[in-house]
Amino acid sequence: MSQDPSLSTAVIECHSIGEMITPFSQKFGIPRQSSSLTDIPGYIRLIPPYDDINGFRGIDMFSHLWIVFQFNQSVNSTQTYSPLIRPPRLGGNEKIGVFASRSSFRPNNIGLSKVKFSHIERINGETRLHILGVDCLNGTPILDIKPYVAYADSESDAQSGFADGAPKPTLRISFAEQVFTQINTHVLPETQTPQTFLTLIEQVIAYDPRPAYHKNPDYQAQYPNKKYHIILFDLDIEFIVTDNQHAHIINIKA
Amino acid sequence: MSQDPSLSTAVIECHSIGEMITPFSQKFGIPRQSSSLTDIPGYIRLIPPYDDINGFRGIDMFSHLWIVFQFNQSVNSTQTYSPLIRPPRLGGNEKIGVFASRSSFRPNNIGLSKVKFSHIERINGETRLHILGVDCLNGTPILDIKPYVAYADSESDAQSGFADGAPKPTLRISFAEQVFTQINTHVLPETQTPQTFLTLIEQVIAYDPRPAYHKNPDYQAQYPNKKYHIILFDLDIEFIVTDNQHAHIINIKA
Numbered sequence: 001m002s003q004d005p006s007l008s009t010a011v012i013e014c015h016s017i018g019e020m021i022t023p024f025s026q027k028f029g030i031p032r033q034s035s036s037l038t039d040i041p042g043y044i045r046l047i048p049p050y051d052d053i054n055g056f057r058g059i060d061m062f063s064h065l066w067i068v069f070q071f072n073q074s075v076n077s078t079q080t081y082s083p084l085i086r087p088p089r090l091g092g093n094e095k096i097g098v099f100a101s102r103s104s105f106r107p108n109n110i111g112l113s114k115v116k117f118s119h120i121e122r123i124n125g126e127t128r129l130h131i132l133g134v135d136c137l138n139g140t141p142i143l144d145i146k147p148y149v150a151y152a153d154s155e156s157d158a159q160s161g162f163a164d165g166a167p168k169p170t171l172r173i174s175f176a177e178q179v180f181t182q183i184n185t186h187v188l189p190e191t192q193t194p195q196t197f198l199t200l201i202e203q204v205i206a207y208d209p210r211p212a213y214h215k216n217p218d219y220q221a222q223y224p225n226k227k228y229h230i231i232l233f234d235l236d237i238e239f240i241v242t243d244n245q246h247a248h249i250i251n252i253k254a
Numbered sequence: 255m256s257q258d259p260s261l262s263t264a265v266i267e268c269h270s271i272g273e274m275i276t277p278f279s280q281k282f283g284i285p286r287q288s289s290s291l292t293d294i295p296g297y298i299r300l301i302p303p304y305d306d307i308n309g310f311r312g313i314d315m316f317s318h319l320w321i322v323f324q325f326n327q328s329v330n331s332t333q334t335y336s337p338l339i340r341p342p343r344l345g346g347n348e349k350i351g352v353f354a355s356r357s358s359f360r361p362n363n364i365g366l367s368k369v370k371f372s373h374i375e376r377i378n379g380e381t382r383l384h385i386l387g388v389d390c391l392n393g394t395p396i397l398d399i400k401p402y403v404a405y406a407d408s409e410s411d412a413q414s415g416f417a418d419g420a421p422k423p424t425l426r427i428s429f430a431e432q433v434f435t436q437i438n439t440h441v442l443p444e445t446q447t448p449q450t451f452l453t454l455i456e457q458v459i460a461y462d463p464r465p466a467y468h469k470n471p472d473y474q475a476q477y478p479n480k481k482y483h484i485i486l487f488d489l490d491i492e493f494i495v496t497d498n499q500h501a502h503i504i505n506i507k508a
Contacts, residue, residue, distance in 0.1 A: 009301045010395060012324055014266040014362045032406075047263045050361060055337035058350035061415025068322070068364055070266055083309035097311035099399040107304060108268045110322055110398045112366070114407060129353075141264060144364045145353045150412040151420035152286075153368060158404040161315025166405035 016141035017050040020069065022134045023189075023200060027073065029209040029230040030135050032088075032102075037166060038203045041118070041191060042134035044142055051127035056120050064148035065131065069111045070141045071104035081107065089162055091212040100161070111136070114148060169206035171247040182252045189233050201237055204230060205247050215244050270395035271304040274323065276388045277443075277454060281327065283463040283484040284389050286342075286356075291420060292457045295372070295445060296388035298396055305381035310374050318402035319385065323365045324395045325358035335361065343416055345466040354415065365390070368402060423460035425501040436506045443487050455491055458484060459501045469498050 022042040024030050031038055044067070046055075059065070084095040085103040098106045118130035129145065175198065183194045192200070210228065213219055220226075227250070230237045238251040276296040278284045285292055298321070300309075313319070338349040339357040352360045372384035383399065429452065437448045446454070464482065467473055474480075481504070484491045492505040 009269040009271065009304075012268040012270060012395060012397065014268050014364070015263040016266060017263065017361050049335045049337075050263075052335075052337040055351045055353050057338065058354035058415060061413065062354065063413040064409050066366060068366070081303045081306075083303075083306040084311065095311070097309045097313060099309050100312035100316065100401055102400055102403065106398065107271045108397050110268070112320060112322070112400060114409065141266060143266065143362050144360065146356055146366060147354055147415065147417070148409060148412045149356065149417045150410060150414045151417070154408045154410040154412065155318050155368065155402060156404060156408040156410050158402045158408065159315065159317040160404045161312060161401065163401070163403045163405070 014143055016047060016070070016143065017145075018044045018046040018129075018142040020044055020067070020134065020136045020138070020140040020142055021128075022136055022138045022140070023204075023232045024134075024136070025138050025231050025233070027104075027137065029204050029232075030137070031204060031207045031209075032135060032167065037133070037169075037207070039116070039132040040134050040200060040203060041130065041132055042136070043131060043191075044129040044145065046127040046129065053120070053122060053127060056127075056129065059117060059120065059129075059147065062117055062147040065115055065117050066144075066146040066148055066153075067111075067113045067115055067131070067136070067142060068144035068146070069113070069136055070143060071106075071109040071111050072139075072141055073104075073137060087162065088212065089167075096162070102163075110143070111140075167207055170208050170244070171206050171241065172245060173202045173205055173247050173249065175249045176251070179249050179252055186235055186252065186254055192233070197232070197235075200232060201230075201249060204232065205237075205239060205249070208241075208244075208247075210241065268397055270301060270324070270397065271399075272298045272300040272383075272396040274298050274321070274388065274390045274392070274394040274396055275382075276390055276392045276394070277458075277486045278388075278390070279392050279485050279487070281358075281391065283458050283486075284391070285458060285461045286389060286421065291387075291423075291461070293370070293386040294388050294454060294457060295384065295386050296390070297385065297445075298383040298399065300381040300383065307374070307376060307381060310381075310383065313371060313374065313383075313401065316371055316401040319369055319371050320398075320400040320402055320407075321365075321367045321369055321385070321390070321396060322398035322400070323367070323390055324397060325360075325363040325365050326393075326395055327358075327391060341416065342466065350416070356417075364397070365394075421461055424462050424498070425460050425495065426499060427456045427459055427501050427503065429503045430505070433503050433506055440489055440506065440508055446487070451486070451489075454486060455484075455503060458486065459491075459493060459503070462495075462498075462501075464495065 085098050086092045087101050116132040120129050236253045239247050239249045241247050339352050340346045341355050370386040374383050490507045493501050493503045495501050
């Protein structure tokens with residue numbers, strides 16, 4: 001057994017094997033651990049030499065995959081290590097240990113997401129691994145892709161502390177009439193139609209992306225009819241929330 | 255959306271946050287994905303500054319953890335990338351893609367294991383996170399520790415291709431009389447008693463660590479009474495297998 005008393009951290013050099021393409025260009029609004037909740041589509045663009053299609057032989061035998069990625073917009077280095085975080089699930093008031101949370105502010109900034117496998121394709125000289133249920137920022141560097149192995153990975157009775165129970169969609173969504181006109185004036189990404197884009201908006205906003213304290217009546221009295229913005233792909237979605245129950249989408253702007 | 259056609263791999267610098275202490279000083283014999291199958295104990299010795307006990311506040315609310323680690327005895331670098339591997343589950347004959355497998359020979363050598371949380375302690379100036387169901391080599395560098403969140407991570411109906419169904423213990427274990435004498439002459443690790451050590455031997459060998467082709471009658475006719483060796487902690491366990499059903503432990507040597 002290694003029992004070196006002068007234990008010190010060693011540098012481990014990793015490389016990105018790909019990049020995740022998702023609708024999310026900002027953290028605000030990303031449904032957390034979304035693969036259990038949504039079918040939001042995205043894909044991983046593999047970087048050579050990892051774009052070799054042989055590396056994916058047999059992957060279609062698996063319904064789910066693990067994506068190991070880097071939270072590249074979060075920094076928690078050895079120099080700035082901060083052992084306590086405030087998880088949004090606890091309303092942002094209570095502090096817990098970083099290793100008792102899935103916070104992005106963590107040593108090595110390594111993230112782990114379960115996603116659904118959709119398909120893999122070679123297109124325009126690229127290899128794209130299409131997945132459903134993405135919860136990463138667009139451009140997220142990918143460190144690994146592994147098959148989900150049910151007998152080893154599934155633990156349905158696991159006690160999950162403050163994260164017991166899935167988040168529920170709490171907001172009913174409606175669209176202003178002009179939104180249906182606006183959406184036809186914008187160039188959507190190749191993977192989207194106006195209808196899939198409206199569904200995407202619904203899926204994201206239904207989980208109420210607002211900070212917990214914005215649900216407080218005092219806050220709402222102070223800022224009535226507050227307008228919120230979510231960016232999906234390159235489009236700005238403007239909405240208001242009433243009674244913590246209903247989100248009304250007002251505008252879609254480039 | 256990022257659509258840079260000259261996509262190239264970026265270096266991501268990681269640090270080990272700790273080191274896994276396990277009974278396994280060699281790969282041969284480690285039960286794969288063992289937390290679903292065994293309660294083999296081990297612990298993670300945290301490296302400063304990650305040994306701050308605050309980083310684990312609330313971790314006892316979770317029954318299971320994810321350990322993200324480095325397969326530091328496997329190499330599959332960008333220079334030597336090999337997209338196909340032969341999983342032991344398929345008898346070592348069929349090739350599948352590395353991203354359709356949990357093989358240790360993979361880009362970035364990142365491993366992922368689900369383990370059971372046991373307890374955390376400060377002892378001899380160290381912080382030790384004790385876990386059950388370990389399947390890593392002793393000394394494995396740890397990159398991250400995350401709580402297992404059932405609603406997000408559990409997918410009991412996931413299709414798992416060739417890894418459908420847990421490995422089963424196939425060997426019945428017996429001990430030669432002298433083994434009970436020998437075990438009392440050796441200095442065991444502080445975490446073990448003679449009884450727990452014999453249980454550990456049983457748990458490991460019952461899953462039949464032999465290469466698939468050793469189960470072939472032709473091989474066995476050629477090498478009758480072949481002696482196998484497994485190293486657990488610093489002790490060499492010698493055993494024979496008869497009829498692919500019965501392992502007899504002959505010797506425990508330092």
